[in-house]
Amino acid sequence: MSRLRSVLIANRGEIACRVIRTARRLGLRTIAVYSEADRDALHVALADEAHPIGPAPAAESYLRIDRILDVAARAGADCIHPGYGFLSERPDFAEACAQAGIVFVGPPAAAIRAMGLKDAAKALVAKAGVPVVPGYHGLRQEPDFLAAEAAAIGYPVLIKAVAGGGGKGMRRVEAPADFVAALEGAQREAQGAFGDPRVLVEKYVLSPRHVEIQVFCDGHGNAVHLFERDCSLQRRHQKVIEEAPAPGMPPAVRAAMGRAAVEAARAVGYVGAGTVEFIADGREGLKDDGFWFMEMNTRLQVEHPVTEAITGLDLVEWQFRVAAGETLPLTQDDLAIGGHAVEARLYAEDPAAGFLPSTGRLRALALPEGEGIRVDAGVRAHDTVSPFYDPMIAKVIAHGATRDEALDRLAGALGRTLVAGPKTNVAFLKALAEAPDFRAGRFDTGFIDRNLDALSGRAAGIDPAAIRRGVEALLLREERPAATPPSPWDRSDGFQLGGGRRQSWPVRVEGEAREVILSWPEGGGALTIEAGAAPHPEAPLHVVPTGRGVLVVAGGRQVAVEPPDPFDVDLDHIGEGGSVTAPMHGRLVAVFVAPGDRVTRGQRLAIVEAMKMEHALTAPADGEVTEVTAEAGTQVAEGARLVTIRTAQATGPQDATTSEDAA
Template sequence: MLESVLIANRGEIACRIIRTAQRLGIRTIAVYSEADANALFVQMADEAHLIGPAPARESYLKIDKIIEVAKRTKAASIHPGYGFLSERTEFAEACAANGIVFVGPPASAIKAMGLKDAAKALVQQANVPVVPGYHGAKQDPDFLRQKAYEIGYPVLIKAVAGGGGKGMRRVEKAADFDAALESAQREASSAFGDPRVLVEKYILSPRHIEIQVFADAHGNVVHFFERDCSLQRRHQKVIEEAPAPGMTPEMRQAMGQAAVEAARAVGYVGAGTVEFIADGREGLRPDRFYFMEMNTRLQVEHPVTEAITGLDLVELQFRVASGERLPFTQDDLSIDGHAVEARLYAEDPEKEFLPSTGKLWALEFPEGEGLRIDTGVEAGAEVTPYYDPMIAKIIAHAPTREEALEKLARALGATIVAGPKTNVAFLKKLCEAEGFRAGQFDTGFIDRNLAGLGVAHQALDDVAVSFGAAALISREIDRLRMAELQRSDEPSSPWAMPDGFQLLGLRSVGVSLRAEGERVEAREVFSESYPGASTVAFGSADPWSDEQVDREIEAPHGIYVLRNGRQTLVQPYDPFDVDLEHMDEGGSVKAPMHGKLIAVFVQPGDRVEKGQRLAIVEAMKMEHVLVAPADGEVAEIAAEPGAQVAEGARLIGLKAEE
């Protein structure tokens, strides 16, 4: 077994690798950026070393810095996790050149499968079916546009490097092709350092099904069955499960064999995933699936495979990297029950899933048989704009799919997160969605059902605001009482207490607050039956009802109220806290989140139409397009491309048409 390992990654995957390594007696070495100095994985590792500033290009993507730390700490191996350098040929080569074991496939396999166009040509030679499209080297926009026309719309533009939905755009009609191509190339260049793309036919009613393969250095290759990753948004996986609903023994055999042959074709070693797209219009059929790509690393969704096989894939990675043989054959493997994984993200479904950042004032997960939580953060940690917004993966395992989904839905309902907005309520509704429960879904399921999944702006929760207001008033009364007790030189005065005292009638006091940043008026209502007793009501909330909330979390700046998976921040209203710089809301286009301004398409004096692209902000590895809110004229450009911008920062000033 390897004596030590440097984990060239961060977050939950670094924590997950550390746990297995320490169980095996392997010394763990973490590397971290300045933004991660207090991160959970840094605390868990046996030792940790700073490698650079927060941006990944200056830290987690710096091969020379990571190799230097590995040599200085005498690391026997490097585990790349997933993302970052995990599929970079030059990183595997650098490890080999310095006598460090790379816990992953050989550089030759990474290179062969790292570019989607070359990988498709390679697997075709092994008789693995591929999606029709253009996979060549020519990248001229006019040529690619012509190829898209020949393939027939809709088409999918995909980066030839990397994965995770980066550099991928679905195009419905020719008029949208140029903008989609430009955006895909720019995002691919930013994420992978390679702007090249391929163009494929978009499969109607597609199911995204992948096969987990594993190989040792002695020629043994097996697969650990399939995972269904069809529940996606913007080509990024949201919920994954194993096995795939509707999978037949014939298709599992055909798909598994195709994946094994693809792995053999490149001399694969270690854990890998062969991804297929299946035409699900008439159910899963062995003659209607196509190779998409091979991920030459561990996958985010590997826990569902571990749950149904009883294996630790990271342990197997270490053992294979140490030169051991796989301890089983294909016939030794079987499926036990069903497992489902949900990705809990710091994002706001009510605002088109914009990333959300900030301090985690509370973070609690349920415990129980068949539940697993993989996370890289804890209460008090900061969710920054520099990296992927995942907070945790919540995995449920049960004898049947129905039971696993029920268990996952209950776990999501019991999850407590306060601070950044999250998709927890959205995930719970997704688990409970009738079509998904019935197995009637494809990769377009979420987009077709957004309204039913709560993905739209919703009115304030009157009950949550009422509870938050009551908590704020209670906190203020406690503060004043404490201040009164400390003034020993002055007699206590009942007139100093903010209890709304009056001589006659049902007492009610107006209370000005901010709820989710919006100024609101609640009312404190005092009981006639019980002197001194009061409650607070807002909007249509009944002041004396028995409504409840999930949790109230106190923070210095206000009260976070959690109810039905939604979070409502209630704060005191300060009439002197006015944003004078940005008062002209109608004429400002602001940054929707912390991030980097990477493109501005207009200049002062330009006339723009409502919905026209104005700029692009990149945050958490995704591009977000800013559009004109109305017809008008560009009055000012307030930030330069390349600048880091804060959430709410004014980027473009517009002069509305009169």
């Protein structure tokens, strides 16, 4: 490692913090970069030094090669670690580093370029004898031609962006009538995410399992695989829970996949850490003739900690050693699997509202600890989750001697996790870790969608216990003196004489007006708060104050309880009908209607892009568009009115329906 003395991390969030930890352990001076939105971020605080690179949008900061290289030169960085995302798979960035005389901690630009376009990568690995999914991987992009290819392949098909990854620019299409709209959505998303709208069309494998192989190559011709990870628990092609090794993986299939992955890496002269992703037909178990190459990610993966857990290795250290010109520390025969590991991605998103991204200040954050538990986080309490970047808060990783032990530890750790401020998927992740079919190994990439209502908490609704606890906290705030328990005699409103006392008390729960009943028995006694009854499991209740109200967190789900605001009325548009509002902070990508247009319930009105994903807004009812208040390309705030619709029976402001994607 004497060749490398300092490293610039061209990234942010938890991966920047992760790289800094290993780099400092190896004695490297760490250099962070940050946008204006990340001035006070955790990775900035952890690094030995940090430098600004531009405004909040990634295109003006973290994606600016010139600014990052300028900082590297001024700070005297020997190497640059790109993390994942942003510039990590940009061959021009690797080339620019080489031209500047700075070591790029990653594969050669030629290897990134060869594997960066899925169509060319599939052709390349097929020549090396690696099986690929049937489909059209050519250059033609005319909608009619691609629709004809899809028909020839046979539905369902998968449209996939040629460039990039992470589920962006990807659409599953069930029928010919849906193909053109899905193609347009995939191309638009691919253009926005990768600057390349081209797509390929493949056969959708029924009951698919997503299994990937971690590979490592050095500059001396050595190559190994570090076994597999199963990433089948996905939603909208985004991984949610990953584990290693893959459940039900026969040794013969592991060996066959490992050989195929190493051959794919050798085919492009690969150096460094990479992941070869396969799709497998899971209907009859994993077989050595039932898997196909999908793509190769030429970087470290988000889920690399599960591989580290079962091998006892530090993959970032391996990256630095290979970048410094060293040989791989171990041979294939030296590597072995120890136990089982599972990782859950903790995101700022609202499962009960269709997984809409959630932003705002982390008013409380308590991440779990314990035997076999590792947490990789990029934020602290009181940090802000912004709309500009991926909404990951942390990764929770559990390791155990068996899969059951690892899943038990993961579920327990998620149960001890407290996040207040933005909505999160903590309860959703815990439900997944405890789901009987998943525990039994009966799952594929469609598992979450098939069980979404039960897993997301939509069916359960809001826990009345959380409402009661929130109301109690508001009453305690209002009482005089503050330290005494609630009493009808301390209140300044009217009351009746004789008998017990019951009072209707207005409150806002998750933004909606409700009424709870406060009652005191005759002769005094404990206050009773009636807010409905539902068979919710008992869970510890955590109350976190906000400006006007409180957040009550129970079982990983958050409920906002506030006193009513008498001035919260849209007087300008009262009686006009439905006000379609932005469900999150983001950029208005497209507007499909204008004043005077007639629309029907469910019709697409606009598309908002937030945290790298598109969300379509649809009409809440039939009616006429009376107002459009924003133009495509502008930033919009959560709750901002975008379109107003006059319905046949005006009912006041309504929420827009948000589809799961913009297709």
